[in-house]
Amino acid sequence: MTSAQPATAKGRETRERIIRAAASLVAERGVLGTSLDDVRARAHASKSQLYHYFADRDDLMRAVARAASDDVVGGQAGLFERLDTIDGLRAWAQALVTLQHTRNAKGGCPIGSLAGQLAEQDEGARLELADGLDRWETAIRQGLERMAARGELHPGADPSALAQNTLAAVQGGLLLTQVRRDPNQLRSALNGAMKAILAARAVS
Amino acid sequence: MTSAQPATAKGRETRERIIRAAASLVAERGVLGTSLDDVRARAHASKSQLYHYFADRDDLMRAVARAASDDVVGGQAGLFERLDTIDGLRAWAQALVTLQHTRNAKGGCPIGSLAGQLAEQDEGARLELADGLDRWETAIRQGLERMAARGELHPGADPSALAQNTLAAVQGGLLLTQVRRDPNQLRSALNGAMKAILAARAVS
């Protein structure tokens, strides 16, 4: 059974409120550190509302995984448009690093954190997270492909591989940032990824 | 209060057995998915033994984090010795990829997984994991430094930055591998890191 889709505006709002409450609690305390009573309290909802909109706890967590994917990828939408220039890539990388500074290097990447907690426990959640990573990597790849189409990368360059390595650098850099409480870990990892992209530029 | 150090050989063995049982359960079910009763059963120990050797649940999990660090870093000791040659680096990278194949791309990196579950909850555990990552990165850096000392890297090369980026590639690659259930994600990320090292070789 999957989550019941609300039939009214009010229902949709309640469902959203539950997911947002659950997502914020999960970000603070982790998946298993979040009880349905906690969610119920923060969402100002009752137990039966939770079970009206979600089949069970796992179903709710799947919705949280999807919401986290949407937030992370959606939050970068404006920056994604400019990933077809070196300046745009730098601006995007800088935004990620700045965000880690404002967060005091805490929390890491919501997708990455959830991956460690859900990937081995719930196949549906794993697929939601994989979808988020795919959308993220696609945005990077498409930026590089637009550069290639304009002849700004040399013919042998592989936008797919560069995008995949860049995403790996983001995730790895964020993990090191989180464990070491040092945003420079992400900056350095992104510098490395940037170098690979710069090396793929066409000699003009 | 920290864990009581056993005074006898028998005590040391019991303590070890508990940590191993806890570590394997945590690897299977996650930190909060593992109850002390589970640990007690798998370790063939009693509740009072758990509380004799560990102050509380968090203290045990800190010991698990340390054991995971030791296992991951210790398990690569033989490969670390040869990180001062391109062949040695390739062998090390290949071993990591092969391990993911044999594990069917499941589980990710024990240190990385625990990071997502413990880093924000328990400062002591975070420090144990940071220590594991430091030892790992140091091994890579020292290999590159030996290459540099032999004049095989060009003078501008930065072994510290290369080692840090390589570790980020490993962690990011493992996360992508785990979420996508595809060991090639790690292989590709390591290829990227390798390229950066190859580009830093002295022109001979």
Add this chain to the structure above:
DNA sequence: AGCGGACTGGACTGGCCGGTCCAGTGTGTG
């Protein structure tokens, strides 16, 4: 042998947690 501390077994407790249930109240439609 016998002392003291390290070590062990396992019953017990109070609280929390996922999930159920039912008696309602709102609300859009015919």
Add this chain to the structure above:
DNA sequence: CACACACTGGACCGGCCAGTCCAGTCCGCT
């Protein structure tokens, strides 16, 4: 306006879980 159904409140239950407690047993040492 009335009917059906979406939605809501909250009491309740059985099970699990971290942590406590005490009555022991083992073991090194003198």
